[in-house]
Amino acid sequence: MSRNPKDIKIILATDCGSTTSKARFFKKIGDEYRFVAAGEAPTTVEAPYEDVTFGVSNAIREVEELTGHKILGPNGIISPSKGDNEGVDIYVTTSSAGGGLQMMVTGVIKSMTAESAERAALGAGAIVEDVIAIDDGRKSYEEIERIRFLRPDMILVAGGTDGGTISHIAQIAEYIRAADPRPRLGTEFKLPVLFAGNITARPEVQKILGEKFALSMTDNIRPTIDTENPEPARNAVHELFMVHVMSHAPGYDKLMKWTPIPIMPTPAGEGKMIRTNGEGLNINVIGVGLGGATTNVYSVFDGKFVRTVSANLGMSYSICNVLKETGIKNITRWLPFEISEMEILNSLYNKMIRPTTIPQTLNELLIEHAVAREALRMGFQHHKSLARPLLGVAHVGTMGVGTGGKSWSESYIDMLKMDRLGATGGLLSHGPRRAQTMLILIDGFGVEGSTMLFQDSIFMMPHLGVLSTVHPEAAIQIFDKDCVVRLGTCIAPKGTFEKDEGQNVATITLSMPNGETITEDMKYGTMKKIPLKDGESAQMDIKPERGFDMGQGPGHRVSKKIEGGVVGLILDARGRPIVMPEDDSERRKKLGEWFIALQAYPGFP
Amino acid sequence: MAMAYTPGLKRKDIFLVRKTRRLPIPGEVIVKKGDKVTHTDTLATTNVPGNAQLMNCADLLGLLPDDRTGSCDFKQYMLKKEGDKIEKGEMIALKKEFFGLIKRPLMSPLTGSIELISDSSGQLILREPPVKVNINSYIPGTIAEVIPNEGATIECIAAFIQGIFGIGGETFGEIKVMAKSPEEVLSAEQITAEYAGKILIGGSMVTIEALQKAVEVGVKGIVVGGIEEDTINKFLGYRIGVAITGEEEKGITLIVTEGFSKMNMSDGTFNLLAKFNGKLACISGATQIRAGVIRPEIIIPRDDIDEKTIGKIGREDEIPTEGMRPGLPIRIIREPYFGAIGRVSSLPVELQIVETESEVRVLEAELANGKKVIVARANVELIEE
Numbered sequence: 005m006s007r008n009p010k011d012i013k014i015i016l017a018t019d020c021g022s023t024t025s026k027a028r029f030f031k032k033i034g035d036e037y038r039f040v041a042a043g044e045a046p047t048t049v050e051a052p053y054e055d056v057t058f059g060v061s062n063a064i065r066e067v068e069e070l071t072g073h074k075i076l077g078p079n080g081i082i083s084p085s086k087g088d089n090e091g092v093d094i095y096v097t098t099s100s101a102g103g104g105l106q107m108m109v110t111g112v113i114k115s116m117t118a119e120s121a122e123r124a125a126l127g128a129g130a131i132v133e134d135v136i137a138i139d140d141g142r143k144s145y146e147e148i149e150r151i152r153f154l155r156p157d158m159i160l161v162a163g164g165t166d167g168g169t170i171s172h173i174a175q176i177a178e179y180i181r182a183a184d185p186r187p188r189l190g191t192e193f194k195l196p197v198l199f200a201g202n203i204t205a206r207p208e209v210q211k212i213l214g215e216k217f218a219l220s221m222t223d224n225i226r227p228t229i230d231t232e233n234p235e236p237a238r239n240a241v242h243e244l245f246m247v248h249v250m251s252h253a254p255g256y257d258k259l260m261k262w263t264p265i266p267i268m269p270t271p272a273g274e275g276k277m278i279r280t281n282g283e284g285l286n287i288n289v290i291g292v293g294l295g296g297a298t299t300n301v302y303s304v305f306d307g308k309f310v311r312t313v314s315a316n317l318g319m320s321y322s323i324c325n326v327l328k329e330t331g332i333k334n335i336t337r338w339l340p341f342e343i344s345e346m347e348i349l350n351s352l353y354n355k356m357i358r359p360t361t362i363p364q365t366l367n368e369l370l371i372e373h374a375v376a377r378e379a380l381r382m383g384f385q386h387h388k389s390l391a392r393p394l395l396g397v398a399h400v401g402t403m404g405v406g407t408g409g410k411s412w413s414e415s416y417i418d419m420l421k422m423d424r425l426g427a428t429g430g431l432l433s434h435g436p437r438r439a440q441t442m443l444i445l446i447d448g449f450g451v452e453g454s455t456m457l458f459q460d461s462i463f464m465m466p467h468l469g470v471l472s473t474v475h476p477e478a479a480i481q482i483f484d485k486d487c488v489v490r491l492g493t494c495i496a497p498k499g500t501f502e503k504d505e506g507q508n509v510a511t512i513t514l515s516m517p518n519g520e521t522i523t524e525d526m527k528y529g530t531m532k533k534i535p536l537k538d539g540e541s542a543q544m545d546i547k548p549e550r551g552f553d554m555g556q557g558p559g560h561r562v563s564k565k566i567e568g569g570v571v572g573l574i575l576d577a578r579g580r581p582i583v584m585p586e587d588d589s590e591r592r593k594k595l596g597e598w599f600i601a602l603q604a605y606p607g608f609p
Numbered sequence: 610m611a612m613a614y615t616p617g618l619k620r621k622d623i624f625l626v627r628k629t630r631r632l633p634i635p636g637e638v639i640v641k642k643g644d645k646v647t648h649t650d651t652l653a654t655t656n657v658p659g660n661a662q663l664m665n666c667a668d669l670l671g672l673l674p675d676d677r678t679g680s681c682d683f684k685q686y687m688l689k690k691e692g693d694k695i696e697k698g699e700m701i702a703l704k705k706e707f708f709g710l711i712k713r714p715l716m717s718p719l720t721g722s723i724e725l726i727s728d729s730s731g732q733l734i735l736r737e738p739p740v741k742v743n744i745n746s747y748i749p750g751t752i753a754e755v756i757p758n759e760g761a762t763i764e765c766i767a768a769f770i771q772g773i774f775g776i777g778g779e780t781f782g783e784i785k786v787m788a789k790s791p792e793e794v795l796s797a798e799q800i801t802a803e804y805a806g807k808i809l810i811g812g813s814m815v816t817i818e819a820l821q822k823a824v825e826v827g828v829k830g831i832v833v834g835g836i837e838e839d840t841i842n843k844f845l846g847y848r849i850g851v852a853i854t855g856e857e858e859k860g861i862t863l864i865v866t867e868g869f870s871k872m873n874m875s876d877g878t879f880n881l882l883a884k885f886n887g888k889l890a891c892i893s894g895a896t897q898i899r900a901g902v903i904r905p906e907i908i909i910p911r912d913d914i915d916e917k918t919i920g921k922i923g924r925e926d927e928i929p930t931e932g933m934r935p936g937l938p939i940r941i942i943r944e945p946y947f948g949a950i951g952r953v954s955s956l957p958v959e960l961q962i963v964e965t966e967s968e969v970r971v972l973e974a975e976l977a978n979g980k981k982v983i984v985a986r987a988n989v990e991l992i993e994e
Contacts, residue, residue, distance in 0.1 A: 138890045144663040174729035181725065182661035184735045208729045316851055321898055325850035335955065346870075349838040353869040353949070357774045359898055361943040362969065369946055369965040436966035449620050606966055 009475055014085045016067075016075060016092040017467035018060050019270055020047055020099040020259075022297055022321070022461050023360060025056075027315055028467045029071060030482055034454035037478040039486035042462055043067040048255070049101040055255030057262070082260040093262045094474060098466040100270035100295075101253070103454040105129060105245050106188065106315075107155040107451055110136040110180070111406040112163035113170040116394075117201065121162035123310065124200070124234035126242035128274030130158075131298060131315040136179065138172050146177065151183035157249045159185075159195065159217075160237065161209065162225045164202030167473035173205040177212040184216060187252075194218040196248040200225045200237040218248060232394055242266060265474055271300040273469030274428060277312040277483060280472055282309070284480070290449065292383065293465070294376060296320035296431035299383030303391055305417050310391040312484055314383040319431045320359030322354050330378040338374035338447070338450070340595040340608070341367060347476045350419065366607055367435070373444055376431055380448025388415035420498060420555040421582075428460035439533075439571045439604040442491045452498040452580050453555045454544065456567050457491040471473055490538050492569030496576035497526070499552035500583060504529040509552050509577040515543040526577035529603040534575065536568030553580075574602065617940065617990035618866075618904060620878055626768040626908050627753065630744045631760035633657060638755050646746040647779055648910075651759050653744050653791045659737030662719055667731025668795050669715055670704045683731055686715075687722050695735065696720050719796055747779050748891045749910050768885060768909040770866070770878055772832070775894025775905030776845065777852045777862030781808075782829035784909070786886045788812035791874040795833060799823040804828050808890045808907075810882045814871040815863070817843045830862040832882065832907060835872030855895025855903075862894040864905040867940075875940065877992065885909045909956050934992065939974060943988035950992070951976040 015030040015037070027043040037338050043066025048059035057080075064075050074090045075081060082091035107130040111118025114137035122135050136147055136284055151159075159180060163173040170508040180197065187195045199209045206221055223236040224380050246266050250256045260267065268276075270295065278291030282304025293300040297318040302311045316325040327335060332345050339348075349370055355361065363369040385391050390414045427445055428431075436442040440460050444453065472479035497510045507528045514522040517540045524532065543564045548554050554562040566573065580599075585591045599608035617800055636655020640646060667683045686704045695701055695717040702715035717735065725734040748767030785807040787799055795811030797818035811819075815833045817840045842848050845857060858978035890909045897903040933953060934940075941949045951974040960968040961983065969985045976982060993994050 093674045147662055148663070174727055175732060178663060178725065178727055178730060178732050178734055182663060182736075182748055184661075205729075212725065322851050324848070328848045328850040346837065346839060350868075350870040351944075353849075354943070357868065357898060358942045358990075360987055362967065362985055363943070363965055364963045364969075364985050364988060365944050366653045366964055369967075381738065434967070452770075454635075606964075 009477065012093040012478065013476055014073075014092045015471065015475070016064070016077045016081065016095045017094075017095040017464075017471055018063060019273070019463075019466045020056050020060060020097065020107060020321050021103040021270065021295075022051070022100055023047060023197070025063045025101075025261065026467075027060070027067050027461060028464045029067045029073070029075075030471075032478075033598045036485065037481045039464065039482055041067050041070045047101050049253065053254075053516065055258070056253065057255045059543070060097070060259065070587045077480075080258070084149045094265070094471070096265045096271045096467070096470045096474065097259065097263060098268045098273040098470050099250070099256075099327050100159035100297075103491075105241075105249060105269045105454035106131050106133055106138065106157045108151065109134050109160045109242070110162065110176045111201075112138050112169060112176070116229075116272070117162045117164065119390065120232050120234065121160050121200070121237075122234070122393075124225050124237040125160050125241065125527045126312050126390065127234055127275075128238040128245075129269030129275065129311070129313070130241065131313050133315070136176060138175060139533055140260055147179045148183045151180055151185050154355065155185055155188045157188050157196075158241065158244055159197045160241065161197060161199045161213075162201045162223075162237075164205060164226075165229055166224050166227045166427075168202050170202065170205040170357060173201050174212060176209045177209050179215060181212050187398075193252060196220070196244045198237065198240050200246060219576070220244065230394060235463065239585050240270070245269065255602035265470070267401070268466075268470040268473070270466045271311065271313050274300060274467035275302040275309075276472055276566045277465045277479070277487075278426065279304055279309045280469075280476070281424075281426070283485065288420060288421055289424045289426065290384075290417075290448075291426045291465075292380060292432075292445075294379060294383075294427065294431065294432050296318060297322050299379050301383050302385035303387065303417055305391065305421075307462070308391070308416070310387065312383070312387040312390055314386045317379045317383050317386075317446075318377065319372065319376060319429070320355060322356075322371045323359075325373075326379045326382070327482040328373050329382055334378050335371070335374045337591065338377050338595070339370055340489075340599060341370070342588075342592070343367070365497070366605065370605070373440060376444050377448045380444070381450070384449055388417055391415050391417050403532075419450065419455075420553060422451070422453070423450060423454050423477070426458045426460070428463055428465045430463065433460050433463045437604060438491055439602045441605050442494070442574065443598070444603055446494050446574065446576060446588060447582065450580055451494045451576075452496050453553075454493055454495045454546075454562075454564065454566055456493045457569070458488045459491060460487055461489045464524060490567065491546065491572040492536065492573055493566040495544065495546065495554075495566070496574075496577055496580060497546070497548045497552040497554050497576070498580040499548070499558065500579040500581070501528050501551075503550065504583075504585070508549055509579065510546050510548040510554070512547075512575065513545045513572070515545075517542060523603050524575060526575050528577055531598045532575040532577075533571070533602050535571045538569050540568040541565050542568070542573070559583065571602070580582060617992050618771040618773060618883060619769055620771070620992060621769045622881060622884075623911060623914055624767060626765045626767045626769055627762055627880060628748055628765075629747075629754075629756070629760065629762045630747065631756065632744055633742065634760075636742075637759040638759070638761055639759065640752045640755065642752050642755055644752040646749060646752065646763060648746055648749045648889075650776060650902075651743045652744045652746050652752075652763075653743050656739035657742050659721055659739055661724065661737070663720050664715075664718065664733045664735055665731060665732045666702055666715060666733045668727075670702060670713055672704075672731065672877075678806075684728065687726060691723055691726055701733075740795070747889070747893075748908050765908065766914050768881060768910045768911060770881060770907040770908075772864035772866045772894075772905035772907070773868055774852065775862065775864040775896050776841070776857045777815050777830070777859060777894040778855050778857075779827045779891070779893045780862045780894075781889060781891045782806050784808050784810060784882065784885050784888050784890050786810040786883050788874075788879070791834060791876060792881040794871070795819050795831065800826060800828065802826045808832065808892060809881075810886075811874075813873045813877070816840065819862070820844050820863070824859060828861060830864065830890075830894075832864045832866065832892070834865070834867045834874030835870050836863075836865050838869050852896050852898040853977060855893065857894075862892055864892060864907065865893055867943070867948055875950055875992075877950075882907070916990040933972065933986065933989075939989045940992055941974070941982075941984055941989050946976070946982055946984060949974075949976050949982075949989070951982075956986075
């Protein structure tokens with residue numbers, strides 16, 4: 005960006021989602037950048053419009069009407085600004101319209117280079133359709149058929165350490181050549197293939213793929229067995245996304261002329277903001293974007309950033325895939341009322357075929373929230389399967405070194421050490437009561453120890469993520485002041501009893517900001533809400549019972565300062581993992597008790 | 610306010626249907642602008658590369674590729690070179706050992722050609738001959754536009770009805786209205802051999818037994834108001850995860866007009882289909898909710914109507930310009946009142962709190978029975994007549 009950041013006063017950001025295009029308008033007010041207005045309109049990538057800028061313009065027009073600020077001119081967005089009421093100084097946008105960036109990745113060994121390639125593609129905000137590796141158990145003709153069937157936007161080929169295997173990389177390249185997949189957008193273009201493997205294999209890869217594909221090369225993702233170098237591949241993916249994918253999507257040629265700043269895939273924008281937050285405060289953070297089609301999970305843990313996109317785990321287009329993956333029983337277990345399986349199935353399938361509808365009855369809201377818990381749970385499982393130490397690396401001494409005492413195939417994410425958990429996405433941002441979002445997050449992620457939860461106020465994390473690439477100061481200020489809604493802290497000792505007999509799980513003492521001291525025995529199977537406002541904090545001293553852990557080992561006392569929020573403090577003594585009563589009426593009764601304790605739903609006062 | 614619209618499913622008595630038919634890869638278009646075509650005519654043709662098969666030549670000859678240098682000295686044993694035609698069973702490589710006493714021949718598993726001989730992996734890519742692919746017109750009509758090397762657009766004046774969900778691809782047949790009213794369930798007892806090749810119109814639902822019987826007797830398609838998810842699950846043998854359908858090969862195309870569970874077909878749709886009993890219908894069950902919305906469709910060519918005689922008629926590719934306004938017919942597409950048909954009576958500007966406590970934009974609708982109800986605007990769709 006050539007302009008001095010100090011001269012930037014008016015900012016427009018949009019996100020072209022698969023269903024809705026969302027405009028967010030920011031201004032410098034005094035010394036601070038603040039959110040001013042939002043506009044939304046249906047995305048117009050599909051027929052009969054087939055021009056993304058229609059939807060973007062409609063969303064911007066709503067901002068214009070709300071603010072009286074003129075943004076659109078005959079040639080698109082007016083920039084730079086002219087005075088206080090016309091034009092913008094920066095326009096940035098993210099996009100997941102038309103299915104986002106869909107990639108296939110390959111590597112030689114499934115748990116090594118292929119996994120590194122998967123992490124790199126996910127890190128670039130892609131949906132990974134499949135991971136092909138020499139040892140993935142499929143026969144060559146199955147690999148070829150699969151590649152041919154998928155029609156990805158791009159293929160990332162990894163494999164081999166520098167100077168290592170060539171023959172296996174050639175073998176995979178030959179699968180791709182044999183399959184000859186067509187690009188998803190446009191029949192006349194060559195499919196982009198990015199090679200990020202053993203640098204000595206480049207001539208071979210060029211020979212096999214150079215003629216039929218738009219082949220480019222970048223640094224090896226796994227130059228040595230114990231290092232992973234995903235950044236060059238991620239950057240190359242973004243560049244290819246702009247040049248080969250976005251430029252062929254309907255109307256994007258026009259949209260790209262409206263902004264000199266590269267369009268970013270929505271999950272990449274979302275993740276960038278979570279990463280900035282975690283790294284800036286030097287804390288462990290998990291973020292989640294629960295969308296209509298996908299669940300995106302981001303983590304910053306001990307400084308390591310990982311992003312995953314779980315394709316087909318979503319709340320509208322993919323709602324039935326959540327059902328299919330988790331099974332009807334796992335949905336039903338979160339419902340506090342009697343309903344037949346057939347009614348649930350029909351309700352979810354009707355949502356799938358009419359994805360923009362919203363629940364108007366309490367029962368339908370509860371069904372969607374039940375699905376949300378399962379989408380989060382499975383999305384987090386997927387995330388943890390990739391947030392793990394590099395396989396193939398010899399660890400010193402016991403497995404404890406560098407892996408927190410875990411097996412080297414296990415995730416390094418330890419919920420007891422998680423400081424924050426944040427959420428965005430339509431269902432989580434628009435929950436009628438904030439306590440609902442908090443409870444869904446606690447249940448979906450199985451929050452342990454003490455964790456502060458927050459949510460995106462009106463869905464602007466992707467916007468701020470792409471903004472942070474050109475104006476980090478503005479992005480961080482808006483994130484703190486207008487994007488983050490602090491829900492409060494959840495206190496959940498880890499451990500279980502064999503039977504729920506109302507035993508004590510922990511004794512907690514809270515020194516509240518008004519000088520009051522609250523002491524509570526946390527009884528097994530219960531939840532309790534204690535008011536502690538946003539901006540306030542309390543000193544917590546908690547002594548878990550034997551077998552229960554708050555982060556310092558079972559039975560060990562923990563003292564720390566905890567933050568409040570719009571919901572407050574949640575004392576969650578249900579144990580971890582959460583065990584539901586097997587008897588249906590007991591289970592429903594228990595759910596009702598938890599809803600009442602948190603005042604989460606109408607009808608459960 | 611910015612343009613707001615709630616696209617609904619189309620239900621048109623007279624409509625100019627435009628279908629663009631494209632080859633999967635460039636080829637030859639064999640029709641020209643202005644040509645009249647039937648629904649079975651071929652429009653364009655191409656050759657799609659044949660299937661490829663990999664053969665690990667080095668392994669089969671008992672050689673080990675040198676991993677480090679990437680060289681694998683097996684080309685000396687090849688009897689064919691890249692680009693050569695090969696026949697199934699033909700010897701393509703031969704390795705002689707022990708002064709020629711032991712011979713290891715390698716036979717081609719297919720007829721086609723050798724695409725690649727890879728030094729580094731020791732593999733061969735063998736490619737079967739190209740496969741001829743034609744695209745047909747799917748609907749009768751006039752060629753309105755030719756897309757060079759890709760395909761063509763056909764225009765057809767027709768009655769046009771969109772469903773909400775379907776399975777199975779394109780097919781055609783004569784319409785046979787089976788239900789006496791939109792409430793009736795289509796059962797197996799009603800389906801006999803005389804309905805082979807027909808498109809059957811049911812009422813509120815079709816049973817699994819009826820679907821299976823229809824396949825057995827050769828029915829081409831079924832159109833009904835609703836269906837239980839369980840029926841689809843049993844019929845396909847798996848549960849659908851995302852609504853991308855049309856490739857199912859079950860021997861029948863199914864179109865659901867209203868939604869899941871037993872749901873009366875709307876009177877308008879039922880009456881329109883009934884009007885064309887005995888006529889040809891071209892139908893497709895292909896549904897794709899995301900990334901390029903495709904809804905199942907029923908196209909009933911109107912050879913009784915001439916474009917010149919009717920002035921301006923709606924077109925399939927026209928951009929909806931009209932938003933929601935009082936008086937327009939709507940269908941409620943979510944509980945409560947799911948499936949109810951009515952008209953918009955007012956559009957309050959203020960957000961209203963509904964049972965879930967969400968503040969949403971609502972509308973007031975007068976249902977067919979005269980009852981006035983408040984529903985979220987996101988939960989209604991316009992009936993485009």
